[in-house]
Amino acid sequence: MTGMGGVIAVVLMGMDARGAAATQIAAPADELETVLITSRREERTSAGAIGLDLDIKETPQSISVVSSEQMELFGRDDINDALRLATGINVEAWETNRTNYMARGFEIKNTQIDGVGLPNDWGIVTGAVDSFGYEKLEVIRGANGLLTGVGNSSGTINFVRKRPTNDRRGSVELTGGSYDFKRLEADYSTPLTESGSWAARAVVAVEDRDSYVRGLANDRQFFYGVVDGQIGDRATLTAGYSFQAADTDGNMWGALTFGNADGTQAEFPRSASTSQDWTYWNTRQHTAFVEGTYALVGDWQLKLSYNYRNNSEDDQLFFAYSSTGLDPQTGEGLAGWPGKYRGNGFSHLGDLTLSGRYTAFGREHEALLGVSQSSSTAALDFFEPDPLAAAWGPLPPLPFPANVVPEPDWADAAPYSVINQRLKRLYGATRLALTDRLKAVVGFNFAEYHRDGVQSAPFDQTESEFSPYGGLTFDITGSLLAYASYSDIYQPQDQYDIDEVYLDPSKGVNYEVGLKAEWLERRLLTTLALFRAEQNGLATYAGLNANGNYYYEGVDVESQGFEVEVVGRPHPLVDVTFGFTSLQLEDPRGEDIYEWVPRRTVNLSVSTRLPGDTPLSLGLNGRWQSDTANVDGYNGITVRQESYLTLNAFARWELTPNATLRANVNNLTDEKYIGSMYQIGYYAAPRNYSVSIGYRF
Numbered sequence: 001m002t003g004m005g006g007v008i009a010v011v012l013m014g015m016d017a018r019g020a021a022a023t024q025i026a027a028p029a030d031e032l033e034t035v036l037i038t039s040r041r042e043e044r045t046s047a048g049a050i051g052l053d054l055d056i057k058e059t060p061q062s063i064s065v066v067s068s069e070q071m072e073l074f075g076r077d078d079i080n081d082a083l084r085l086a087t088g089i090n091v092e093a094w095e096t097n098r099t100n101y102m103a104r105g106f107e108i109k110n111t112q113i114d115g116v117g118l119p120n121d122w123g124i125v126t127g128a129v130d131s132f133g134y135e136k137l138e139v140i141r142g143a144n145g146l147l148t149g150v151g152n153s154s155g156t157i158n159f160v161r162k163r164p165t166n167d168r169r170g171s172v173e174l175t176g177g178s179y180d181f182k183r184l185e186a187d188y189s190t191p192l193t194e195s196g197s198w199a200a201r202a203v204v205a206v207e208d209r210d211s212y213v214r215g216l217a218n219d220r221q222f223f224y225g226v227v228d229g230q231i232g233d234r235a236t237l238t239a240g241y242s243f244q245a246a247d248t249d250g251n252m253w254g255a256l257t258f259g260n261a262d263g264t265q266a267e268f269p270r271s272a273s274t275s276q277d278w279t280y281w282n283t284r285q286h287t288a289f290v291e292g293t294y295a296l297v298g299d300w301q302l303k304l305s306y307n308y309r310n311n312s313e314d315d316q317l318f319f320a321y322s323s324t325g326l327d328p329q330t331g332e333g334l335a336g337w338p339g340k341y342r343g344n345g346f347s348h349l350g351d352l353t354l355s356g357r358y359t360a361f362g363r364e365h366e367a368l369l370g371v372s373q374s375s376s377t378a379a380l381d382f383f384e385p386d387p388l389a390a391a392w393g394p395l396p397p398l399p400f401p402a403n404v405v406p407e408p409d410w411a412d413a414a415p416y417s418v419i420n421q422r423l424k425r426l427y428g429a430t431r432l433a434l435t436d437r438l439k440a441v442v443g444f445n446f447a448e449y450h451r452d453g454v455q456s457a458p459f460d461q462t463e464s465e466f467s468p469y470g471g472l473t474f475d476i477t478g479s480l481l482a483y484a485s486y487s488d489i490y491q492p493q494d495q496y497d498i499d500e501v502y503l504d505p506s507k508g509v510n511y512e513v514g515l516k517a518e519w520l521e522r523r524l525l526t527t528l529a530l531f532r533a534e535q536n537g538l539a540t541y542a543g544l545n546a547n548g549n550y551y552y553e554g555v556d557v558e559s560q561g562f563e564v565e566v567v568g569r570p571h572p573l574v575d576v577t578f579g580f581t582s583l584q585l586e587d588p589r590g591e592d593i594y595e596w597v598p599r600r601t602v603n604l605s606v607s608t609r610l611p612g613d614t615p616l617s618l619g620l621n622g623r624w625q626s627d628t629a630n631v632d633g634y635n636g637i638t639v640r641q642e643s644y645l646t647l648n649a650f651a652r653w654e655l656t657p658n659a660t661l662r663a664n665v666n667n668l669t670d671e672k673y674i675g676s677m678y679q680i681g682y683y684a685a686p687r688n689y690s691v692s693i694g695y696r697f
Contacts, residue, residue, distance in 0.1 A: 051115070051368045051429050052355070052441070057516045060441060060471030060483035062529045062563055064088070064579070066137040068162075073607060073650050074621050075175070075664040075690055077183060077207065078128035079137070083157070084623060086139045087565045087579025087603055094679035096216055096251045097281045099125045102678070103141050104531060105559045105585045105597045106154035106538075109491065110144055113159045114291070116305055116351050117372075126313065127246045127283040132185050132205045133224035135162045141563070142531060143487035143510035152491045153510040153533030153559060161240065164199030164228055165189040170697050177664075177690025181209040198229030212685055214273040215250030215402045234295040244285040250402065251281045253317035255682040257334060257398075258674070259637030261325035270672060270683040272399040274320035274334075278407035281315040300356030307351075312344045318405065320395055325635045331397025338391040340383035340410050347376035367430040368443075375422045382416035385409070419453040429469065441471040441485075449492050456500040456547075463505060465490040479522075484513040495539035495552035503554050508535040524568035532560040540593075541633060550633060556588045577605040596677035598625035598643075607650075615654035622647045628677040639680050644673045646684075662692045 056063045064087045066076075076082040080099050083089050090102040100123050101108040107123035131137075138158040144151035170188035175181070189201035208219040226240035252275050258266050291305040319337040326333040353370035385391065389408030396404055429443030445467045452460040471485035489508040497503055514529035537554030545551045561583030569575055581601045587593040607619035624645040631638050647668040653661045667687045675684035 051353070051370065051427070051443075052366050052431055054431070057481055057518060057525060058439070058473055060473055060485040061512060062088070062141040062514065062527055062531075062565070064139045064141075064565060064567070064577075066139070068135050070577075070605065071131050073617075073619055073652065073662070074605070074648060075650065075662075075666070075692070077131060077205070079125070079131050079159075080128055082131045082137055083139070085577070085603070085605055085621065086137070087577070088141055088155075088563055088581040088601065089139060090598065090601070090625075092676040092678035092681075093684075094676040094681040095253070095255055096213065096275075096682070097127055097248055100678055101125070101157065102597065103139070103155040104153060104533065104561070104581075105557075105583055105594060106152050106533075106535070108154045108157060110151045111157045111159065113287075113289070113307065114161055114305075115158060116307055116349060117156075126311075127248070127281070127285075128218070128220065129285075130205050130207075130220060130222035130244055132187070132222060133162055133203050133242055135160045141529075142485070142512050143489055143533070152489055152506060152535060152538075153508070153531075161226065162187070162201060162203060162224070163226060163238070164191075164201040166191070166196055166199070171694060173692055173694035175690050175692040178688035179210040179212060181207075181690060183207040183209075192227070192229070198227070200227045201225070211250075212271055212688070213250075213252070213682070214271045214399065215275055215277060216252075216273065217249045218246065220244065220246045236293045238291040239289070241288045242286070244283075246283050246285075248281045249279070250275045250277065251279055251315075251317070252682060253279070253319045253339065254321065255680060257320065257322045257326060257632065257635075258639040258680060259322070259325045259632045259635055260328040261333065261635075261637075262328050263325075263637060264328055265639060266326055266328070266331070266398075268398050268683070270686055272683070273402075274318065274395075274398070275402060276318045276405050276407070277402040279316055279318050281317065282313065284310075284312045286310040296356070298356065300354065303351075303353045303355070305351045307347075307349045309347045310345070314342050316340045316407075318391065321634045322632075323634050325632075325637045326397075332394070334395040334398070336391045336393060336395055336405055338385045338389065338408050340385065341380055341416065342383075342413060343378065343380040345376060345378035347374065349374035363433040365430060365432050367428070369428040370425070371427075372425045373423070375420075377418070377420050379418045380416045381413040383413055384411040415454070417453065417455045419451060419455070422450045424448045437475040439473045441469070441473075443469040445469070447490070451492070456496075456549075459502060461502065463492070465505075465507075479518040481516045482514070483516065484511075486511055489533070489535055493539045493552075496549075497553065498542070498545050498551045500545065500547070500549065500551070503539050503552060504537055506535050506538045506554070508533060510534075520568075520570060524566065524570055526567075527563070527565045529563045530560075531562070532558070534558050544633070555593070557593060558584075558586050560584050571608075573611060574606065574608045577603070579603045596628050596630040598628050600626040617650075617652040617654075619650045619652075620647065621649070630677045630680050632680060639674075639677070641674045641677050644671050645669070646671055646673075658696050660692075660694045660696075662694070664690045664692070666690075 066082050066085045070085055071082045080091050080093060084091050088103050092100045092102055109123040139155060141155040143153045144156040168190045172186045175183040185205040187203050192198040192200055203224040205222040210217050222244045224242040228238035230236050252273055256272060260266050288308045294302045296302060317339045320334045322333045324333055351372040353368060355368040357364055357366050385408040391405050391408045425447050427445040432440045434440055448464040450462040467488035467490055469487045473481055473483045475481050487510045489510055491506045493503045493506055495503050510533045512529055512531045517526045536556045538557045539552040540555040542551055542553040564580045566578040583599055585594050585597060602624045605621040609617045627643045629638055629640040648666045649668055650662060650664045655661055667685060670687040673684055675681045
């Protein structure tokens, strides 16, 4: 079973698989050695939404899944491209090396890895993160405070790592394509013991590509290794490590200036860039994790995990901006700003949970209780450029070549900022079977958040917050379920006010009601969700202060709308994902706010295998969004982006039972559009191609 239909089927069977593992605990040790670890390696149900092992239909929030097969078929080699397949997600690639993810009008600032919450400052993802190490991506839309302790009403992305399989298997794939794109990836899993109680898996990807953007080139190396196994009759242990090195030359810092001084909008070739040939942005990412479980008496399990991250960067940058807007006749008006930085950050997260089932009032219920602590330190050094360098001066009209501005002389490194953060959490949730058809989920999260360090000035803050969560599900019929949920919002903010002091946390409430229905013998799942969020004091760009830095004000924002999603296998040979999102964003006066957020988006992915013996599969993916606009933060000129549709396609031919040939076409209609209006970015890629040959063994 393959495709989204396979994922849905596994999800719907997941609760039974977990229950089977639990009932085997009292069995003899020779049975446990295979049964327990085998069950743990199966694709599990989503614990991402509230921490409990519920299938997607029974979770009182909206959840979408992007499977590894979808990523493979549509050639989505990094997380940015993979998330473009998900319903309701806007991937805002506003710079060649920095991206924000959005849902329901707000930035996704929190992620999970295997269900463990990892807050992400600013919500910015630096560099392209390789997707090959993940089995699937779960997108939980709506408030996420119960998941990570802090959060807003956007959602949470749960990255589910690949784990060892119960049999020996492997794959290798070689890809070549437009802009001198080359990629090699390999994945191998094998049992380490004859019984299969211990196994290991290794994943490697190497990639090199130029770009349609003038002078831009990227190369990336990724490695991930994991070992898991069983200790005695009741305990399991998993340990893994990953490393990614990503080097970029000719990257942009900021993006293009589209606003003319007379209010009209400039247009450039898609290859236009402000970078110079001495610019680069190199990143290194190390992650490691250890996870242990112990099966207690009955259906209870103790789980202890530790996650470590180390991210470093070394970059030499050039920023081009206009404080007046461009001259519509000559194109002049740009000025330069060089920068050189070196940064390093570490984070540690420990999480202990107790979960299981209990009986009360003649019914079986589920519960989870957890405690966690995370800490991080991020330090950034700055190399002062020569203040008399030509890089500070006026620039030629776009598009200009990569050698018009010589590299400035740089002073020695000096501390720029140090930020220390700590988050302590106590959380719990229970699912109560009130009747055979009515279930309630209630939970709480107590978080203590602390940060200190030096930015523009020393700071030291400690805050705490208690957040409740509640949800109801009701089985109207065996295949139709209604749900409702409520959650508090609590999100510390990284933006400054006009005096360069951190804004207070954003707080509020999030509501969601919906219907979920299964069709065609549970092969197809449909979801209709209505949502409303009230976020108070949300950081909103307000201008430039006396030092020339961005500053923000806290604004009360209301988001409301609805989503429709259809996912699964309507026919044995067809997999489909369809999503539609419509939303409103208003300020306290009832006026539209954040116009850079598309108010309506549609995504559709269809893949099919031709009937009969023809070994050919075809697929089409499309995304449409409504028009957007934003104001250039330096000159106050509004830039607009009309609605647009992008289409991508693949064709895969099975050369032999083990070998495949796949062709991908991206931006099939060669649509020209600005890739993001969040920070007003640059043009997205024109039509491009790739061809892959793979072998599985």
